[in-house]
Amino acid sequence: MAQLADLFHLLGDPTRLRIVLACVAAPVAVSAIAERLQLSTSLVSHHLRLLRAARIVKSERQGKQVFYSAADAHISGVLGDMLDHIAEPSNGIDA
Amino acid sequence: MAQLADLFHLLGDPTRLRIVLACVAAPVAVSAIAERLQLSTSLVSHHLRLLRAARIVKSERQGKQVFYSAADAHISGVLGDMLDHIAEPSNGIDA
DNA sequence: CTAACATTTGAATATCTGTTCAAATGTTTT
DNA sequence: AAAACATTTGAACAGATATTCAAATGTTAG
Numbered sequence: 120m121a122q123l124a125d126l127f128h129l130l131g132d133p134t135r136l137r138i139v140l141a142c143v144a145a146p147v148a149v150s151a152i153a154e155r156l157q158l159s160t161s162l163v164s165h166h167l168r169l170l171r172a173a174r175i176v177k178s179e180r181q182g183k184q185v186f187y188s189a190a191d192a193h194i195s196g197v198l199g200d201m202l203d204h205i206a207e208p209s210n211g212i213d214a
Numbered sequence: 215m216a217q218l219a220d221l222f223h224l225l226g227d228p229t230r231l232r233i234v235l236a237c238v239a240a241p242v243a244v245s246a247i248a249e250r251l252q253l254s255t256s257l258v259s260h261h262l263r264l265l266r267a268a269r270i271v272k273s274e275r276q277g278k279q280v281f282y283s284a285a286d287a288h289i290s291g292v293l294g295d296m297l298d299h300i301a302e303p304s305n306g307i308d309a
Numbered sequence: 310c311t312a313a314c315a316t317t318t319g320a321a322t323a324t325c326t327g328t329t330c331a332a333a334t335g336t337t338t339t
Numbered sequence: 340a341a342a343a344c345a346t347t348t349g350a351a352c353a354g355a356t357a358t359t360c361a362a363a364t365g366t367t368a369g
Contacts, residue, residue, distance in 0.1 A: 122300055124228040131223030183315045183366050193299035197292055204288035205217055278336050278345045
């Protein structure tokens with residue numbers, strides 16, 4: 120239960136969510152994520168550490184660089200369901 | 215994007231997540247949720263307000279009581295995927 | 310070994326947020 | 340109308356956390 124809440128909490132920060140989306144499709148290096156998202160490498164690394172600890176992403180070293188990617192398929196499933204929820208015609212408009 | 219992060223953020227609090235799970239199956243009154251989860255009605259109401267604003271739950275008044283339930287099916291889909299992620303054999307054990 | 314590059318780490322801070330308590334609002338009953 | 344019940348709301352406080360900056364670690368090239 121605490122574990123479940125932790126996972127949602129990690130995806131609940133806009134910056135961290137952008138980082139996840141930036142490397143969910145294919146492995147990307149820290150510096151590349153930072154540049155694409157216009158963030159400091161320090162900040163990206165801090166967030167990636169939390170994401171890796173929760174097994175949302177996994178890391179793989181190649182030379183000087185470290186590549187991050189989605190840990191498993193469930194992550195993209197969760198993101199998809201949430202996007203479906205937002206896309207619901209009833210949601211997004213106030214009742 | 216901000217909307218997507220908001221949804222995850224709301225599910226990221228343990229208390230709020232318990233409240234969602236308490237009324238995801240069937241409509242439950244505020245006082246019933248509070249009693250079942252051993253929380254003050256004030257706290258439950260505060261959280262339900264945020265959850266309703268994000269369309270995670272919906273409310274329906276019946277006499278003095280207000281019943282809350284899941285807003286749509288995507289919510290349980292998201293919860294299911296997250297639980298699958300936790301259940302992954304590779305996750306939950308440190309590498 | 311030194312220099313340059315890539316990432317990580319730690320501390321400090323400013324902001325946000327979950328919780329509590331008290332009071333207010335709305336609903337039904339007598 | 341008043342009393343009793345259910346929920347909501349607002350302000351205030353304590354604890355958590357995202358971000359920044361500086362320094363440290365690890366890796367490759369000269």
